[in-house]
Amino acid sequence: MVMGEVPEEVDIAIVGGGVGGYTAAIRAAELGKSVVLIEKEKLGGHCLNYACIPSKTLIHISNIAYEAAHSEKFGINVENVSIDAKKMLEWRVGVSSRLEKGVAFLCKQNKIDVLKGSATFISRNRVQVTDGTEVIFKKAIIATGSEPSVLKGMEFNGNNIIDYKQALLLDRIPKSMAIIGAGYVSVEIGTLYAKLGSKVNIIARSDVLSKFDSEAVSIVKKHMLNLGIIIHTNANAKGYSDGKLTLDDGSVIEADILVVAVGLKPYTEGLEIENAGVALNDKGFIETGHELKTSNADIYAIGDVIGEPMLAHKAIRQGVVAAENASGLNSAYDNVVVPAVIFSDPEIAIAGSIQESDGIKLKKFPLSALGRGIALDSTDGFAKIAYDSDNTVMGIELVSPDANALIAECALAIEMGANLEDIADTIHPHPTFSESIEEAAEAALGRPINFFYG
Numbered sequence: 001m002v003m004g005e006v007p008e009e010v011d012i013a014i015v016g017g018g019v020g021g022y023t024a025a026i027r028a029a030e031l032g033k034s035v036v037l038i039e040k041e042k043l044g045g046h047c048l049n050y051a052c053i054p055s056k057t058l059i060h061i062s063n064i065a066y067e068a069a070h071s072e073k074f075g076i077n078v079e080n081v082s083i084d085a086k087k088m089l090e091w092r093v094g095v096s097s098r099l100e101k102g103v104a105f106l107c108k109q110n111k112i113d114v115l116k117g118s119a120t121f122i123s124r125n126r127v128q129v130t131d132g133t134e135v136i137f138k139k140a141i142i143a144t145g146s147e148p149s150v151l152k153g154m155e156f157n158g159n160n161i162i163d164y165k166q167a168l169l170l171d172r173i174p175k176s177m178a179i180i181g182a183g184y185v186s187v188e189i190g191t192l193y194a195k196l197g198s199k200v201n202i203i204a205r206s207d208v209l210s211k212f213d214s215e216a217v218s219i220v221k222k223h224m225l226n227l228g229i230i231i232h233t234n235a236n237a238k239g240y241s242d243g244k245l246t247l248d249d250g251s252v253i254e255a256d257i258l259v260v261a262v263g264l265k266p267y268t269e270g271l272e273i274e275n276a277g278v279a280l281n282d283k284g285f286i287e288t289g290h291e292l293k294t295s296n297a298d299i300y301a302i303g304d305v306i307g308e309p310m311l312a313h314k315a316i317r318q319g320v321v322a323a324e325n326a327s328g329l330n331s332a333y334d335n336v337v338v339p340a341v342i343f344s345d346p347e348i349a350i351a352g353s354i355q356e357s358d359g360i361k362l363k364k365f366p367l368s369a370l371g372r373g374i375a376l377d378s379t380d381g382f383a384k385i386a387y388d389s390d391n392t393v394m395g396i397e398l399v400s401p402d403a404n405a406l407i408a409e410c411a412l413a414i415e416m417g418a419n420l421e422d423i424a425d426t427i428h429p430h431p432t433f434s435e436s437i438e439e440a441a442e443a444a445l446g447r448p449i450n451f452f453y454g
């Protein structure tokens, strides 16, 4: 700020213009508040520019390329499928740029003041922005997201040791790629590059997707192996040089590119939140209570920076709740389920819990018994439903094409306290993968139609 310049006074200052932050800004503006949204990089944050949207754009493209080259069984013979990686990148960047502009448009229409710069808290109710503006706020919302964790000895060099952002910005298809880490990010990136023709190795400290249902993961692993992906289980990387990655068992892997995807950590760098009296927990996430309030009652925090699950749709919902609370409404983040989707091949999607335990039973319907599955040659997968002694649905897991969209029905069912009859008696359109959910509910009720359980 130039000496003597008057600080900007607003009802609500939002730090971070990612999916959580810009959603909060729009909701607060709708409620009639004056809003400043401070973003140091790109509106839309990681999700729109570097993570969710770019990865799903490239996964879609890789599926087209792969399907084109592997559709002989359907009577389609395509020879010499070639990939123009520069054009592919152009499309991927264009998608993010269009969405970023869309967010800027929405901010403008909602009269949100967008400040381009990095924000630092200088007191409990003031932030200094690197564009020179000082903002005095009545309420603030912190939505600064996360950043990739660094692996000691294999620090990112921007060249051949890269993070997920750079892996989704390559203008060439690497001949070989090794990925350290075995979460959904590794599986998605590994699968997409394998489909584009890279030789992919994944180094997993235990196994890929070890926190997910092993029955679902075994199907995804089978498909990864069919794509030629080598999964090194119970392995650790020891060193990387001259395009060669050495593992602790002495084996050496060729890798033009090494992607380190060992997790995300909260991003609070430069915020100096201690000046605002905002506390962190022992893992570095901002601590919040039920209303998403931090230890400073006038400051809320949302999204990745407050912890798991680090998912865009969680950040978006929290953005709405925090904006409503900061605007004087009484809103709670009390969702029963946060659905999760892995865009693997096939996709895995989960809503609620599918743990079998005392009083909780499971029923599974296989895609091999579904007309749509057979027609599309997508019979590896299932719908699994968990229910209690009152037949209340506790969780649903889908391993299936379209699982990304179908899981919303499952989340809605659980949020509304649906029971098995509600799902079984709802007419699901034929022939679709959604019928697998209905069939699983029917089977759980002891009245299966399209599968003989014996």
Ligand SMILES: Cc1cc2nc3c(=O)[nH]c(=O)nc-3n(C[C@H](O)[C@H](O)[C@H](O)COP(=O)(O)OP(=O)(O)OC[C@H]3O[C@@H](n4cnc5c(N)ncnc54)[C@H](O)[C@@H]3O)c2cc1C
Pocket: 015, 016, 017, 018, 019, 020, 021, 038, 039, 040, 041, 042, 043, 044, 045, 046, 047, 048, 050, 051, 052, 053, 055, 056, 117, 118, 119, 120, 143, 144, 145, 146, 164, 185, 267, 269, 270, 271, 302, 303, 304, 305, 310, 311, 312, 313, 314, 315
């Ligand atoms: C490869 C990958 C794929 C993913 N795919 C999915 C998916 O398919 N679906 C899903 O739900 N989730 C996905 N995620 C997770 C998702 O990206 C995050 O959960 C989501 O982006 C979190 O949103 P956010 O608003 O909390 O933070 P972000 O989107 O990270 O936004 C934070 C913003 O704050 C800004 N900022 C930080 N500090 C300051 C400061 N001091 N001043 C000003 N601005 C600041 C940053 O520049 C950034 O733009 C994926 C993650 C990865 C890594």
